[in-house]
Amino acid sequence: MEEIKKQITEFIATNFLFDESITLSVEDSLLETGVIDSTGVLELVAFIEETYGIKIEDEEIVPENLDSINNIALYISQKLSQVSAGQAAN
Amino acid sequence: MIPIKPIDPAISLVHHFLERSVRLYPDKVAIVHGKARVTYSEIDTRADNLAHHLLSMGVQKGDRIALLMENCVEYVISYYGIMKAGAVAVPLNSDLKVEGLQYAINDLEARILISSSRFDKLISGSALNTFGLTHLIRRGSPSPLSSPDNVVAFDSVSHQSSGVDDQEFSTGSRELSDSDLASIIYTSGSTGGPKGVMLTHRNIVDNTFSICQYLHLTEKDIQMCVLPFFYVMGKSLLNTHFAVGGTVVVNNQFAFPATVLKEMITEKVTGFSGVPSTFAYLLHRSPLAVSRDKLASLRYVTQAGGHMSKAIKEQLRRVLPSHTEIVIMYGATEAAARLSYLEPSQFADKMESIGKAIPGVELMVMNEHGKEAAVGEVGELVARGSNIMPGYLNKPEATNKALANGWYHTGDQAYRDEEGFFFVVGRQDDLLKVGGHRLSPQEIEDTLMESGLFVEAVVLGMPDELLGNKLVILAVPSSNSCTSNEVMSFCAGCLPKYKVPSEVRFVKNLPKKTSGKIDRKACLALFMEADRRE
Numbered sequence: 001m002e003e004i005k006k007q008i009t010e011f012i013a014t015n016f017l018f019d020e021s022i023t024l025s026v027e028d029s030l031l032e033t034g035v036i037d038s039t040g041v042l043e044l045v046a047f048i049e050e051t052y053g054i055k056i057e058d059e060e061i062v063p064e065n066l067d068s069i070n071n072i073a074l075y076i077s078q079k080l081s082q083v084s085a086g087q088a089a090n
Numbered sequence: 091m092i093p094i095k096p097i098d099p100a101i102s103l104v105h106h107f108l109e110r111s112v113r114l115y116p117d118k119v120a121i122v123h124g125k126a127r128v129t130y131s132e133i134d135t136r137a138d139n140l141a142h143h144l145l146s147m148g149v150q151k152g153d154r155i156a157l158l159m160e161n162c163v164e165y166v167i168s169y170y171g172i173m174k175a176g177a178v179a180v181p182l183n184s185d186l187k188v189e190g191l192q193y194a195i196n197d198l199e200a201r202i203l204i205s206s207s208r209f210d211k212l213i214s215g216s217a218l219n220t221f222g223l224t225h226l227i228r229r230g231s232p233s234p235l236s237s238p239d240n241v242v243a244f245d246s247v248s249h250q251s252s253g254v255d256d257q258e259f260s261t262g263s264r265e266l267s268d269s270d271l272a273s274i275i276y277t278s279g280s281t282g283g284p285k286g287v288m289l290t291h292r293n294i295v296d297n298t299f300s301i302c303q304y305l306h307l308t309e310k311d312i313q314m315c316v317l318p319f320f321y322v323m324g325k326s327l328l329n330t331h332f333a334v335g336g337t338v339v340v341n342n343q344f345a346f347p348a349t350v351l352k353e354m355i356t357e358k359v360t361g362f363s364g365v366p367s368t369f370a371y372l373l374h375r376s377p378l379a380v381s382r383d384k385l386a387s388l389r390y391v392t393q394a395g396g397h398m399s400k401a402i403k404e405q406l407r408r409v410l411p412s413h414t415e416i417v418i419m420y421g422a423t424e425a426a427a428r429l430s431y432l433e434p435s436q437f438a439d440k441m442e443s444i445g446k447a448i449p450g451v452e453l454m455v456m457n458e459h460g461k462e463a464a465v466g467e468v469g470e471l472v473a474r475g476s477n478i479m480p481g482y483l484n485k486p487e488a489t490n491k492a493l494a495n496g497w498y499h500t501g502d503q504a505y506r507d508e509e510g511f512f513f514v515v516g517r518q519d520d521l522l523k524v525g526g527h528r529l530s531p532q533e534i535e536d537t538l539m540e541s542g543l544f545v546e547a548v549v550l551g552m553p554d555e556l557l558g559n560k561l562v563i564l565a566v567p568s569s570n571s572c573t574s575n576e577v578m579s580f581c582a583g584c585l586p587k588y589k590v591p592s593e594v595r596f597v598k599n600l601p602k603k604t605s606g607k608i609d610r611k612a613c614l615a616l617f618m619e620a621d622r623r624e
Contacts, residue, residue, distance in 0.1 A: 031342070031346075034208075038367070038371050039602070040599075042375060042599065043599065045375070058380075061348055062349050
């Protein structure tokens with residue numbers, strides 16, 4: 001989980017944090033702080049799908065899953081555990 | 091010209107919309123925002139209180155008051171409260187940076203800014219007192235700001251009773267006339283900095299009546315608003331629904347469209363409005379298709395804010411419920427929002443058209459001799475009507491150019507067909523000279539979008555010594571497997587040789603303005619930057 005947080009923070013810092021005055025904590029809303037917009041969310045989704053090999057359903061693109069570094073890390077961890085549980089069952 | 095049918099002939103000022111609805115529907119929910127459901131009565135009372143406070147600060151008729159806030163209940167209270175005080179509401183773009191904010195405050199000679207805590211850093215870093223700002227009315231937790239000298243809490247001034255025994259605060263009618271300024275809205279100018287479009291009460295009132303008329307809006311209508319109020323399109327959603335006593339659902343989370351769709355279903359929304367990128371995004375990555383059966387109340391969607399490709403329109407038609415009408419619209423800030431619309435019954439036959447003039451507006455295609463162009467002849471689209479601005483703030487030259495010969499010059503190239511429908515072929519400024527040809531990139535972009543290979547695509551002109559411009563494509567592919575060869579062979583198969591771009595580059599998103607319109611200059615810079623890196 002900490003490793004995921006680190007990777008997500010790095011991705012966001014590299015791709016969205018152009019405004020140096022913004023200091024972002026892991027609980028901050030990416031949307032409300034102006035860090036991310038519609039296209040940014042698409043980039044984030046593509047990054048998560050590619051990096052972690054998981055498929056994000058359209059219904060899952062919601063703030064509860066993707067609007068803060070904490071939420072993103074938790075969401076990815078849960079998706080990864082679902083994937084491993086599925087593989088174990090097979 | 092089709093005449094405007096006023097909802098109520100007694101309405102001559104913009105805040106009369108609110109005051110009429112509070113008389114007719116005092117306890118009706120006017121705004122839904124998150125968990126907040128606020129009635130007309132509460133908004134009107136708080137707007138009255140704010141207006142009293144502004145007057146107690148010495149605000150005079152015509153003073154410009156800047157408004158820098160995200161869409162929220164307080165925004166609505168401020169907008170109408172400012173006008174009730176006889177002042178001019180100046181909504182500012184929430185993406186402004188220090189220079190932009192300083193420019194606006196200076197240009198407006200604004201003494202008062204109404205804002206929210208989200209903009210604290212921007213405001214404190216802008217030294218606005220040096221540009222004449224003396225007062226800040228701020229929404230949010232206690233202020234950490236030390237400048238300007240006078241900072242007051244929005245809640246305290248809007249909740250504080252005026253002490254006028256609940257009597258309706260009726261400034262306006264006594265002191266204001268419909269030819270007085272109601273609002274100034276900045277548009278990005280290609281040259282000479284942003285232009286403040288001055289709009290009178292009459293401009294906005296008539297345009298609002300006209301929109302209500304052709305969309306058949308009633309008090310039963312509930313609008314999902316994801317567009318910012320600081321642009322005319324978002325603002326017209328607010329004014330039209332306040333004019334009829336409807337409800338506006340504010341949702342600032344369009345980046346998560348599933349959330350917006352869910353709220354559209356629970357709130358039984360009847361109308362949704364977007365710009366082309368709104369719909370491109372909805373169709374690309376949202377549960378719209380699987381939600382369609384739950385959108386039983388969705389009466390219509392409207393699209394404005396620039397040209398949307400035929401491919402997206404057709405896809406939208408397939409995905410939306412069959413009872414939901416699609417209304418294509420066209421307008422400009424200088425027209426207080428709207429100039430034309432396409433009757434939904436004509437959508438299938440005239441999908442590429444911007445329709446015909448709305449009530450109260452005359453549209454004409456003007457040829458290079460200043461005369462009406464013949465059917466099919468391309469010229470500049472010009473308009474006149476009671477919704478057209480009196481001019482730009484502090485920019486007489488730009489005003490004279492935009493309003494030359496009694497017409498508002500849109501800067502769009504268009505033609506009219508034999509049935510009187512108008513078709514915009516592109517912006518005059520965007521036309522590209524390629525070899526001996528003068529091309530509209532829009533036409534090539536439409537063809538590209540038909541391939542299904544792209545979420546969005548823009549055709550640009552790279553300076554070229556031989557051709558003047560070399561056509562190139564900057565695009566967001568629909569799939570990661572899309573290749574340059576695939577694109578080029580599609581182009582070669584569908585476009586005449588002189589319209590075939592020479593190169594394509596893929597990006598994760600196209601740079602856009604806050605209006606959602608594609609920023610062609612930034613796209614070209616991005617393309618060239620990618621070029622340099624290689």
